Amino acid sequence: MKRTTLLPLLGAWHLRYPTYNAESVLELIRATDPEVLVLAPLPPGAMADPRWQETPEIVLPLSVVPWARRRGVRLEGGVVPSPDPDAEADFRRYTAFYPPTRDLLAALDAQLRPLDELLPQPLTLPRIWAEVVPLLAAYQHEREAAFGDGPGTDWWRERICKLAERIRALPETRVTVLASAEQVPFLREALGDEGLQTPHEAPTNDRVRERALLDVAFRGDAADPGRLITQLRELPGAEARFHEANLLLSHGHLAEALEVLEGAVRGDFSAPYYLPGYLLTRLGQLRDLTGDRAGAMRAYRGVLALGWVPPDAKETAQIGLTVPFEGVAS
DSSP, X not given: OOEEEEEEEOXXXXXXXXXXXXXXXXXXXXXXXXXXXXXXXXXXXXXXXXGGGGOSOTHIIIIIHHHHHHHTOEEEEOOOOOSSTTHHHHHHHHHTTOHHHHHXXXXXXXXXXXXXHHTTSOOOHHHIIIIIHHHHHHHHHHHHHHHOSSGGGTTHHHHHHHHHHHHHHOSOSEXXXXXXXXXXXXXXXXXXXXXXXXXXXXXXXXXXXXXHHHHHHXXXXXXXXXXXXXXXXXXXXXXXXXXXXXXXXHTTOHHHHHHHHHHHTTSOOOOXXXXXXXXXXXXXXXXXXXXXXXXXXXXXXHHHHSSOOOHHHHHHHHXXXXXXXXXXXX
């Protein structure tokens, strides 16, 4: 019998969820022992272009896809793109001229406002299933009832149902589907109950706790930076060194931050996906701040020589090649 597991994703909010972060999701995937992973947020064929890593669903490039590639787990694309990417925006623009429709749309949008308070909280997987998914489901059902499945909804039901058909047609018997939270309501309905599993508890272990610590450092909003630096120093790897250097720099320890990053680049800093671009960019800035313009230029050129880097890192490196970094204005 086919067994399909559905797991919700919440974009960059995972950085705020210490018990449902990139490692938690990966632990849940491991437990399903998948033969194929369906990445619903990525359209079919997206991973042929390294820019797929710019997806808002950061869990995919941060942990899931690297693990699947190491394990040889097949990756399947998800929802097909909209037949008219501008349709929903056009629909909203047109409704501005029809007060009853405009007011109905505004009332529907208001149903999503509780998410503004809910999502920044340190949500657990049970709360996501119990609070986030039902809220999105209610909104999507009412929107569909009001406007049908067409330009006003970006053909959401149709596109999700087509994905469900593809999932059911997969030859593998152990299928794990990672879907953005807004994809989950209709996808769960379309897949049906038979053979569908929706885990409500995420495991916690040392890997999950380390990821949570790195996520706090990435956000840069630690309540006790000194303690966080001490904790980061207990972790191996270039990602921890990168965050350590950033914290040192933000508190005026320029020379120490540079020493940390100079050590990091002498080792392997190829992962996670964002690190090569960000680390070399920061290294270039630190070298600029310490008067090593030639060394800074080498670091910036290193960023631009990479096959893919986050767009903001690329832009910063390009600026750095032209204008020496002098620090962030206060």
